[in-house]
Amino acid sequence: MALQGNAAVGQSGGPTMVINASLAGVIEAAREMNEIEHLYGALNGMEGLLDERFIDLFRENDELIEAIRYRPSSALGTCRLKPNEQDLKRAMEVFMAHNIRYFFYIGGDDSQTACHALSELAQTRDWEMSLVGVPKTVDNDLVITDNCPGFGSAARFAASAVQYLACDAEAFGNLEVIEIMGRNAGWLTGATALGRREDRDAPHLCYLPEVTVDPDKFLADCHEAYDKYGYLVVTVSEGFSFAESEVATTSGKVDEFGHARLGGVAQALGDMVEEELGVRGRFDRLGNMQRCFAMAQSQVDLDEAYAVGDSAVRRACAGETDVMITIQRKSNDPFEFECETTSLSSVAGRTRVVPDQLINDEQNGITEAFVDYARPLISPRAEMPPALPKYPRLQKFPIAPKLGDYQR
Template sequence: MAVGKLLYAQSGGVTAVINTTAAAVIDTARKHGVKVYAARNGILGALREDLIDTSKESAAAIRALAWTPGGAFGSCRYKLKSIEENRAQYARLIDVLRAHDIRWFLYNGGNDSADTAHKISQVGKALGYEIACIGVPKTVDNDLAVTDCCPGFGSVAKYTALSVLEASLDVASMYESSTKVFILEVMGRHAGWIAAAAGLAGNGPDDAPHLILFPEITFDEDAFLARVKATVERVGYCVVVASEGLKNAEGRFLAEAGTRDAFGHAQLGGVAPALAALVKAKLGYKYHWALPDYLQRSARHAASKTDHDQAWAVGKAAVEYALAGENAVMPVIVRTSDAPYRWKIAPAPLAKIANHEKKLPPSFIRRDGYGITAAARRYLAPLIRGEAAPPYGADGLPKYVRLKNAAVAKKLPEYRVADR
């Protein structure tokens, strides 16, 4: 067996394929004779010395992990401060890594997680411990810099387009005497990637979604109501997809709940009912709205094969980079061709990814601000292709796995993580 162990951890909101990446990490490390520990609940588990021994899991369980949604080892929203602000926290982390002979650390997450991975890669030498740190891409929002797309997004995009397509057929059946307006709220705080993906549901000018409300476009109440009214009068009904990050002319979120998470992000949710109430009050149309929320990122039954394959590829590459001596990099997806769609994995410096946010290009938003362009369709369409459905049991439900998550014996004094 190679000297040292590898520690894997998950951060932020999970995706339909984050466990695919975890399975790839474990499978690849096993082939290289390296034992993998997982930190329970992300970086918090690493600080608390709450580690999981994945060698206790069977090969069959790891195979099943590849098609199981959620985050098998838990996740967290916790951002490390700089070493100048909290040197003791980094010292504790290094103590845990040293106590368990962990030589490689893989952190699977988004922008803030890339920042954490980058910080840890920098402080190892400063605190006298060699540790190779690799960031692994994951986010449903598709807002990671450098990478062409991000594992997790393709499946959310597919789920969103499917939901719009199916719901629109329902509305089309009922609009004569019932619902005239249907509003679907999707995730996307600052970048409208998921909202844009809804545009794949239709091709013609009268196909749903009729209106997409992007966070990049300031919400104009009068213009919105006029478009809804015109669409209902022309088509008979109107399907609207609204990003949770929609802002008014004052720059305020339409659906800000007044609370913030550990990263300082405003908690959002409630754009759809607000818009529905507006439509009812101003236009008098009967409406329905939906807020899929967690369903968007946990819908493994509707996962994209492209997304599944890319999630596996970044996990495999992350281990290979780490064992080859790479540090402070992330395996990213590089698109080499649109038609036919081709891609590869390449290393990118964490310094170019951490705390950078990839917005939806203006060229992807139609001139009127309510739909996607041909360029957006060329980019998005390959990401939702193919099916990666889990196997189903006799009960009609997917055969998902729950791991043993056997704890590693602790070697250090108990540690209390400071308030966020």
């Protein structure tokens, strides 16, 4: 018999353009389930869960939930908290105090890892509940799933931006270096080449973080392409590195996970190539727009994001737990997919980088196989959003805490 009780949902990590489509999927499916009495939204993910900052999602009105799926960036707020042992125990206490029997965590690898740890703890505590991870990341670096919701829209933005910037660089006969998100996995950087049709189209050179670059070959390749086409566009991952040297970065800061904050490599490379070629070098950094510039939302991505949220609820209510929803590609043209599941332990702590056969032999671009894989994911929206959309915010009906303050 299915578990009767409350459900909670949270969003974690870097937001995407479609993360609220997953939230809408969770809410709308949960409304159909007799097992789920209330659906609590944890504000700022794990932080809100620990602090009992919950809102009552069933009280939000239908039109708002329909509209919120197009709002970029976590409508519930997000966090970068990696829960420690004490945090995990507290989370269990919160689940029990609020009779939470279903937990859906929309996030990337760190969130899936947290969800798995909670799942194991629930078993040792004999608290019967279902925990399901909902995949989300612009980096596309979760294993097993065909792709990650969030990637398609970020890829569509990055590929479009590079085409546009290329028109500007071509008009001047300039060289242009463009910096793309992605510390370890080059899916997004590779996607910048999706708009390329002929050799003279940009990007002429594209460097994924999976490769280390020989500085002499790099400059020779720049020279050759510039001489051939009269302009030069180079896209680089923020994790770009030359062989036998450190990752280029201008920032000495670290983020909440202790990773060095990246950024600045495009500027450094632009200066270097400018000096070498003797033509004006410029750089652009697509920055945070890669995860929120909703004008570039992909319809396939919106559909996938909604589906993984919807599927998480249905799978949980059917008794599955300690799993993450995955996308299974069924056909490429037209693009069709189904949602499946995989155990959280199979994805937690693992990163899917771009395999060798999707990177060209010269190590400065992608192969046709990469294009075939990624192109279906960047379909445009059927109806584009208006000029300056008024994105709704959730009304955020609060749920009273039951445990009181929590000191971290």
